[in-house]
Amino acid sequence: MKTIRVVIVGGGIRGRIFARTTxxxxxxxxxxxxxxxxxxxLELAAEFGAPVVDGIDDAIARGIEADAAVxxxxxxxxxxxxxxxxAAGWDILVEKPLAATSEDASMILEVARANGRRVVVGFENRWNPLFASVRSQLQNDGHRVISQRALLQDTVFVPTEMLRWAASSSPAWFLMPHSLDMAVxxxxxxxxxxxxxxxxxxxxSLGIDTYDRVSASFAMSDGSILDLDSGWVQPLGKPSVFEFRFEIETEGDAYVLDIxxxxxxxxxxQSTRAFAPSDTDHRGRPQGAPVEMMRDFLDAEAGEDLDLPDGEQGVLITRAIEAVHRSLATGTVEPIPS
Amino acid sequence: MKTIRVVIVGGGIRGRIFARTTxxxxxxxxxxxxxxxxxxxLELAAEFGAPVVDGIDDAIARGIEADAAVxxxxxxxxxxxxxxxxAAGWDILVEKPLAATSEDASMILEVARANGRRVVVGFENRWNPLFASVRSQLQNDGHRVISQRALLQDTVFVPTEMLRWAASSSPAWFLMPHSLDMAVxxxxxxxxxxxxxxxxxxxxSLGIDTYDRVSASFAMSDGSILDLDSGWVQPLGKPSVFEFRFEIETEGDAYVLDIxxxxxxxxxxQSTRAFAPSDTDHRGRPQGAPVEMMRDFLDAEAGEDLDLPDGEQGVLITRAIEAVHRSLATGTVEPIPS
Amino acid sequence: MKTIRVVIVGGGIRGRIFARTTxxxxxxxxxxxxxxxxxxxLELAAEFGAPVVDGIDDAIARGIEADAAVxxxxxxxxxxxxxxxxAAGWDILVEKPLAATSEDASMILEVARANGRRVVVGFENRWNPLFASVRSQLQNDGHRVISQRALLQDTVFVPTEMLRWAASSSPAWFLMPHSLDMAVxxxxxxxxxxxxxxxxxxxxSLGIDTYDRVSASFAMSDGSILDLDSGWVQPLGKPSVFEFRFEIETEGDAYVLDIxxxxxxxxxxQSTRAFAPSDTDHRGRPQGAPVEMMRDFLDAEAGEDLDLPDGEQGVLITRAIEAVHRSLATGTVEPIPS
Amino acid sequence: MKTIRVVIVGGGIRGRIFARTTxxxxxxxxxxxxxxxxxxxLELAAEFGAPVVDGIDDAIARGIEADAAVxxxxxxxxxxxxxxxxAAGWDILVEKPLAATSEDASMILEVARANGRRVVVGFENRWNPLFASVRSQLQNDGHRVISQRALLQDTVFVPTEMLRWAASSSPAWFLMPHSLDMAVxxxxxxxxxxxxxxxxxxxxSLGIDTYDRVSASFAMSDGSILDLDSGWVQPLGKPSVFEFRFEIETEGDAYVLDIxxxxxxxxxxQSTRAFAPSDTDHRGRPQGAPVEMMRDFLDAEAGEDLDLPDGEQGVLITRAIEAVHRSLATGTVEPIPS
Structure with a gap:
């Protein structure tokens, strides 16, 4: 079996998870x-023993051959x-959101289609086994959904310390793609x-010109309602950096997930902290939702037939989040183009 | 000290609590x-040993004298x-909402003012010591509020079995006055x-023509946002008949209350049920938020100077819930008259 | 109705609650x-406007007359x-444990009996409405108890900062009277x-020569088992100073209380803290289990017929905790004299 | 690489998990x-497409060759x-407890040693990433343990419906090997x-002559204490079939796990149920602690150097549970032979 060669673009927290999984x-x-x-x-080269270059053009210039990029x-x-x-002929796994504008997202999708390339969007919660179990239960019980709501919020650590680019993002761009994709x-x-x-x-007031919090009320195509609430200024003393509560109400059942x-x-x-196994320490192997997602992407590259979140879904979510920001600007209800 | 004589109007679950407290x-x-x-x-007469009449007119016709009515x-x-x-010269404690239309609510308030009568509205959560503690903490810490959100929902028992008049109400009329008053x-x-x-x-589908669920997004006068979510079709297997989660985020702290x-x-x-002390069984004396509220109303009638939710607050909340239903009908943002 | 005059012995945290309630x-x-x-x-005199004396002898010497002492x-x-x-002819409410040795406890009980005086022991959890509700449910459902277990623990704040006399006490003396009385x-x-x-x-290692933690396994007279676990070295970052979890298993039901x-x-x-309403701040009146206990003691003094934890119960619990320490010393099972 | 051939002995719930993983x-x-x-x-043959025989002797008689047995x-x-x-020359993975008497356990260990065969005991909680994380944190922080306690209990479904052999077992034999191994x-x-x-x-009273519940208090070799509490008569309405709460208190930290x-x-x-992903349904692959344990056993068979719970540990736990039952019989403290 052919070895899949992967270019990891971006050596931050997430890039390192994907490199480790590869x-x-x-x-x-x-x-x-x-x-x-x-x-x-320098650190990445030492850790992974792989060539580290400035960008894709540089990689190509240096004759690096690959099958896929993250x-x-x-x-x-x-x-x-x-x-x-x-353009280099690689399939791509792109972190959510697919792009920061729906024009960019659509262009990526169209160019990929024209070139016959696979686009997977990193909606990693689909690899959380609890969400997967809810999906399967919902499909089995056959009740219609009445409402969904999700609270997904971070402590102020994320926009002030973890991300250098928070001012060009928002709680809607950074967090709602997760909760919205899951609802869909x-x-x-x-x-x-x-x-x-x-x-x-x-x-x-801290010099980062973006929203503290955004709440969004969606009408869904099946007549149900969806409320998403996301913020990233929760105080640092929270038991965990993020909080993700998801609720679904159907005609017969109610599901609650405190992720x-x-x-x-x-x-x-000093304090009480929740903990979860880290991404890389269980008996020496990486684990967790992003790891499983990356594994499935690699398996799909190797030929397995897997159900992965594709570019179309990435465009849809990007359009919806864009509509959230339009509504923030206009103060009125905004349609979401399909 | 003069004894306060009280007419209880309505002998249902709530009326009985107020009668018992009196x-x-x-x-x-x-x-x-x-x-x-x-x-x-007949049952009320036996239980309370008090005259039971059809209505207030009947009470007056029978020469019953009183100071206040609930x-x-x-x-x-x-x-x-x-x-x-x-008109009979009594002060009143009115269950929330003050009335089912803002016209009715305003008229009650105006007539009471013209007649110099006290109007108290039954926003009983103000007597929940946890909410009272949050209010005091908020006042002490002095941080500005960023956002509030409340989930207040009932099982389907409430509209299908507890209330005969659910079709003339809604989750917004029945539940949101509690969460909205608290946010205010x-x-x-x-x-x-x-x-x-x-x-x-x-x-x-069960023949009760009203909403299963309503979610409402409010802009507040201080620039903060408030999301209220209420429904009454949660499945009967929930640990309690109601669920009330309230969250406040300020510039410095976050408060979460699972009431x-x-x-x-x-x-x-069969199942696991949460329990709370009942309203009437702790060492033989009634207790709980509605009981404490009624006690304060009686003490105020007796001359104590107490801070009680008044008719003006009742009108405000009625107007806001009316605006919720207007927005449900128009599909647009609706102003709330002050 | 005669006013009950009360001498409060000890002006610490607890004494102040009882003074405030009086x-x-x-x-x-x-x-x-x-x-x-x-x-x-000086502070107590200023706060309560009452005479503050060194001790009971001093009070008597100064001609202070009373009906009861706490x-x-x-x-x-x-x-x-x-x-x-x-000896002064007063009834007494004594904080738990009744005394630090069963000889002392028995002597107090005997002298009180000989003098016809009421002895109430401060097992305040009986005034927690949740425990009271469990007792009532147990009596109604009629199932036999299989097992009980309680975890009652404090953070290290209690023995190192709150109490000056921790070295002469232990988790068993300070905490288990509560959980043991409740089980009984x-x-x-x-x-x-x-x-x-x-x-x-x-x-x-901190210079306080007593136990960090004690666990005790009791055989009960009805053939059920009771496990009590108490410690007072939990780290300071816990959401609350104490943790009290109580579980009962019967032939038909299971009860769990996270007090x-x-x-x-x-x-x-910095951290996340649980909060409860303070003992003295709800709408200006003291509240909480110790307050309700003190009120019932005062009402009993005024002639009401109330079911209060008496000296006999105080002796039983003292004997049992003494047996706990005997078992700690001997390493064997110790009988509890009845 | 050589394929590891495995004989699964016992086609119940657990055997099927191991077969599926293989x-x-x-x-x-x-x-x-x-x-x-x-x-x-018949069902197993249809599901797994593998030979199904009565027992190991039968397998050998039919010429089946293998490397390992579960x-x-x-x-x-x-x-x-x-x-x-x-005797057949196979390595073994044995479900906990290694055996029902310490004599049997010791004999298995000795015979395996004499024949140079690997014995792994199925203490699957070591594969729960949360426990693994605690172990790593404990090793990093270096604080001495003061106490541990574990509540591990099942609903009455387990002894009355799931197991045919409950009367020959007990909560101590069936549940405590898990909690005791974890504490060690x-x-x-x-x-x-x-x-x-x-x-x-x-x-x-239901015709199953064994304990409803057992609590055990252990002295540990490092001077700490360990309390284990296990039962299997919890009412059927519990949110899950089992409940596993584990707490560790060190000189600096406290860990709580609600597994x-x-x-x-x-x-x-009807009710509210907790759910976990099933053992076999996440994106078509088996998962969960027993699956990971079995995978590691197979990987060890294939030559990987892995840290697995061995026969010595199995003998220790068997001896300790045997001592629990001795103490139940004698009513006194029982030593645990090393």
């Missing part, structure tokens, strides 16, 4: 890592490497219009 | 109970007894506009 | 507060004031023998 | 399944197939003596 996969190897930051480039750059910087990878995937319905509100208060609640807490003299 | 109060007594249902009237009739039937009680009371801000969505699916979570559960061979 | 009670007044610490005495001194200092109060009160069975283990590790879980949390930049 | 493993295959029940044998028979029936497998694995300390209590009440709490609940008209 390295661990029996049928794949890292062709190159693209990371323009010189210090980080685009793990900041949200606003997906388009260029995605198009470059497709679970219910099989599409969002058709949205009304949103937001608050800019704490982050602007951040692992049932495991450690208390020190 | 009976237990050292400075008050039941003047009469108004209950048109003959069977229930209006615990269905929501759509508040106006007539409220006005009759005021805690933050000190007023709702200025609202966008709402609703679903009619399960209850109409229905008492920390106490009983599991039988 | 002051708030319509039929009671503080006759004197006994507090030998001069600084604290003994809220450290555990090892209950005997002297209890006997002095009885709920089940109606008595403990007949006990095996206990303990660890001395952290507190001795410390109020459903209310506040997160700051 | 089938899914790229380097392993099912050599035979041993299942004497004819109906079940012993998934009832607890009291481990010895014979374990010895037969070793996490702390690195050994149990040196135990005191236990039990209740026989409900199950005997049964997945954060996912489904409510129907």
């Amino acid at each position: 390295q661990d996969h029996a049928g794949a190897e890292i062709a190159a890592i693209c990371e323009p930051n010189p210090q980080r480039a 685009i793990a750059t900041p949200d606003v910087a997906h388009r260029a490497p995605a198009l470059a990878a497709i 995937w679970l219910s099989g319905a599409r969002p058709i219009e949205v009304f949103a509100r937001g608050v800019k208060r704490l982050l602007p 951040d609640d692992t049932g495991a807490r450690r208390t020190s003299a | 009976q237990d109060h050292a400075g008050a007594e039941i003047a009469a109970i108004c209950e048109p249902n003959p069977q229930r009237a 209006i615990a009739t269905p929501d759509v039937a508040h106006r007539a007894p409220a006005l009759a009680a005021i 009371w805690l933050s000190g801000a007023r709702p200025i506009e609202v966008f709402a969505r609703g679903v009619k699916r399960l209850l109409p 229905d979570d008492t920390g106490a559960r009983r599991t039988s061979a | 002051q708030d009670h319509a039929g009671a007044e503080i006759a004197a507060i006994c507090e030998p610490n001069p600084q604290r005495a 003994i809220a001194t450290p555990d090892v200092a209950h005997r002297a004031p209890a006997l002095a109060a009885i 009160w709920l089940s109606g069975a008595r403990p007949i023998e006990v095996f206990a283990r303990g660890v001395k590790r952290l507190l001795p 410390d879980d109020t459903g209310a949390r506040r997160t700051s930049a | 089938q899914d493993h790229a380097g392993a295959e099912i050599a035979a399944i041993c299942e004497p029940n004819p109906q079940r044998a 012993i998934a028979t009832p607890d009291v029936a481990h010895r014979a197939p374990a010895l037969a497998a070793i 694995w996490l702390s690195g300390a050994r149990p040196i003596e135990v005191f236990a209590r039990g209740v026989k009440r409900l199950l005997p 049964d709490d997945t954060g996912a609940r489904r409510t129907s008209a």
Whole structure:
């Protein structure tokens, strides 16, 4: 069986997870890592023993050959490497959202189609076995959905310390693609219009000009309603960096998932923190939803027939989040183009 | 000290709590109970040893003298007894919402003012010591509110078995006055506009023509946002009949209250149920938020200077819930008149 | 109706709760507060406007007349004031445990009986409405108890900062009277023998020579088993100072109570803390289990017929905790004298 | 790479999980399944397409060749197939407890040693990533353990419906090997003596002569204490069939794990149930702790150097559980031979 050669674009937290997973996969190897930051480039080269280059053009110039690329750059910087990878003849796994504008997202999808390349979008929660179980239960019980709602929020650590590019993003761009994709995937319905509100208060006062919090009310194609609430200014003393609560109500059942609640807490003299197994430490092998997603992408590259979130879904979600921001700007209900 | 004589209008679950509290109060007594249902009237007479009459007119015709009335009739039937009680020279405690239309609510308030009568509206959650504690903490810490959100929902037991008049109400009329009053009371801000969505699916199929669920997004006068979500079709297997989760996010802190979570559960061979002390069984004395509210109303009648939710607040909340339904009908953002 | 005059012995946290409750009670007044610490005495005098004296002898010497005394001194200092109060002809409410040895406890009970004085022991959890509800449910359902277990633990704040006398106490003396009394009160069975283990590790290293933790396994008179686990070295970052989980298993049902879980949390930049309403701030009146207990004691003094934990129960619990420490010393099962 | 051929002994719930995992493993295959029940044998043959025979002797008689066997028979029936497998030259994975007496356990270990065969005991919780994370945190922080306690209990479904052989087992034999192995694995300390209590009440009344519940208090070799509590008569309405709560207290930290709490609940008209992903349905591949354990066993068979729970550990745990039952019989503290 042919070894799948992968270019990892972006050597941040996420890029490293994907590099580690590629390295661990029996049928794949890292062709190159693209990371323009010189210090980080040195560290990546040491850690993975793979060529580290500035970007895809540089990789190609150096004659690196590959089958696929993973685009793990900041949200606003997906388009260029995605198009470059497709032009190089590679399939792509792109982090959510597919792009920061629906025009960019559509272009990536169209160019990929024209070139016969696979586009997978990193909606990793589909690999959370609890969500997968809910989807299967919903399909089995056959009840119609009445409503869905999701609270997905981060502590202020994320926009102030973890991301350098928070000001060019928002809670809607950074968090809602997860909850919205899940609502669509679970219910099989599409969002058709949205009304949103937001608050800019704490982050602007810290010099980061974006929303603290956004709430969005969607009408779905099946007549159900979906409320998404996301923010990233929760105080640092929260038990975990993120909080993800998802609820579905059907004509017969109600499902509640507290995704951040692992049932495991450690208390020190200072605080109580929830913990989850890290992405890379269980008996020496990487694990977790993004790892499983990457494995399936690699298996699909190797020829397996797998159901993966595709570029069309990526365009839909990008359009919906764009409509959220339009509604924030206009103060009215905005349609979501299909 | 003069004994406060109270007419209880409506002998249902709530009326009985207020009657029981009056009976237990050292400075008050039941003047009469108004209950048109003959069977229930007999039971009330036996239980409370007080005159049971059809309505306020009947009470007056029979020469019953009183200082105050409690209006615990269905929501759509508040106006007539409220006005009759005021005309009789009585102060009134009215169950939330003050009335089923803002015109009715305003008229009750105006007539009461013209007659110098006290109007208290039954926003009983203000007597929940946890909410009271949050209010005090918020006032002490001085941080500005960024957002509030509340999930208040009932099982389908409430509209199908507990209330005979669910079709003339909705999750917004029946539940949101509680969560909206709390958001206003805690933050000190007023709702200025609202966008709402609703679903009619399960209850109409059961012959009850009203909403299963309503979600509402409010802009508040202090620039914060408020999301309220209420429904009453949760499946019967829930640990409790209601679920009330309230969250507040400020510039410095986050508060989460799971009001229905008492920390106490009983599991039988069938299911696990949360339990709370009942309203009347703790060492033989009634207790709980509605009981404390009624006690304060009686103490205020006796001359104590207490901070109680007044008719103006009742009108505001009625107007806001009316705007929720307007938004459900128009599909657009609706202003909330002040 | 005669006003009940109360001497509060001990002006610490607990003494102040009882003083405040007495002051708030319509039929009671503080006759004197006994507090030998001069600084604290000044503060108490200013706060309560009552005479503050060194001790009961001093109170009597100054001609103070009273009906009842509350003994809220450290555990090892209950005997002297209890006997002095009885000698003065006063009824007593004594904090748990009744005394620090079963000889002292028995003597207090006997002298009180000989003098016809009421002894109430401060097992305040009987006033927690959730426990009261469980007792009532157990009595109604009629199933036999199979097992009970309780985890009652404090953070290290309690022995290192809150109590000056931790070294003369232990988790068994300070905490288990609560959980053991509750097990006895709920089940109606008595403990007949006990095996206990303990660890001395952290507190001795901090210069406080007592147990960090004690676990005790009781055989009950009805053939059921009871496991009590108590410690006071939990790290300071816990959401609350104490943790109290109680479980009962019968032939038909299972009850679980998380007493410390109020459903209310506040997160700051540092940590997440559970909160409960404070003892004195709800609409200006004291509240909570110790307050309700004190009220019932005062009402009983005024002639009401109430079911209160008496001296006999206090002796039983003292004997059982003494047996726990005997078992810790001998390493074997110890009988509990009845 | 050589394919590992595996004989699965016992075609019940567990045997099927191991068969399914073997089938899914790229380097392993099912050599035979041993299942004497004819109906079940037919179903297994159809499901796995592998030879199904009565027992190991039968397999050998039919010339089946293998490298390893998994012993998934009832607890009291481990010895014979374990010895037969070793005699056949196979390595073994044996379900916990290794055997139902310490003599049997020791003999299995000795015979395996004499024949140079690997013995792995199925302490599957070591493959739960949360426990693994705690172990790693404990090793990193270096604090000494003060106490551990575990509540591991099942609903009455397990002894009355799931197991045909409950009367020859007990909560101590069936459940405590899990919690005791975990306490030993996490702390690195050994149990040196135990005191236990039990209740026989409900199950005997249903014709199953064994304990409803057992609690055991262990002294550990490092001076810490360990309390284990296990029962299997919890009412059927519990959210899950099992409940597993594990707590560790060190000199600096406290860890709490609610293993049964997945954060996912489904409510129907009857009840609320927790759910976890099933063992076999995540994107078509088996998953979960027993699956991962079996995979590691297969990988070890294929030559990987893995840290697996061995026969010595199996003998230790068997001796400790035997001491629990001795203490139940004698009513005194029993030493645990090392």
